[in-house]
Amino acid sequence: MNLRALVSVTGKPGLFKLVGQNKGGFILESLDEKKIKTSVNLSTTKMATLEDITIYGDEEEIRLLDIFEAIKTKGGETPDVKADGNTLREFFREVAPGHDESRVYSSDIKKIVTWYNIIKELPLFEEEAPAPLQ
Missing domain, CATH: 1.10.10.1650 (Arc Repressor Mutant, subunit A)
Known part of the structure; x- marks a missing residue:
């Protein structure tokens, strides 16, 4: 099972796939049917990979x-x-x-x-x- 790129974000329902990185944090894509991309700032948001x-x-x-x-x-x-x-x-x-x-x-x-x-x-x-x- 290789779930390294999948993360849970505190305060956001569901799971996200890590798709990139920018200056302020990471770019995530939701795993639901909407496939919404969002950016999270690591200084204000906690996230954890499913493997951890x-x-x-x-x-x-x-x-x-x-x-x-x-x-x-x-x-x-x-x-x-x-x-x-x-x-x-x-x-x-x-x-x-x-x-x-x-x-x-x-x-x-x-x-x-x-x-x-x-x-x-x-x-x-x-x-x-x-x-x-x-």
């Missing part, structure tokens, strides 16, 4: 990519994001065993399910991640 995101675990943090792989391995079926908290939690126990249930909220699970549903059809989702630099 982790969730709280009981013993150690769990990488978002590992959760996406577990969903994919499970057949790619996800609950409706409008499902009740118990349904979402049961699903998350299957794909992210050992997550810290007191610090991972239903809103976090909804966001992860939404993100998965956005990227599951992308070619990047099927590509292998490049080997880390040594």
Whole structure:
């Protein structure tokens, strides 16, 4: 899974693809059907690549990519994001065993399910991640 160019931007819904850089920050393209390009200033906006995101675990943090792989391995079926908290939690126990249930909220699970549903059809989702630099 090569999701290095995909980012989440604080305060903006959905996911974005990093398409360029300018003097003040980065140029992003939304991954929804509108494909809107926007510019973000790094001094005022926080963003994180999907490869860097982790969730709280009981013993150690769990990488978002590992959760996406577990969903994919499970057949790619996800609950409706409008499902009740118990349904979402049961699903998350299957794909992210050992997550810290007191610090991972239903809103976090909804966001992860939404993100998965956005990227599951992308070619990047099927590509292998490049080997880390040594």
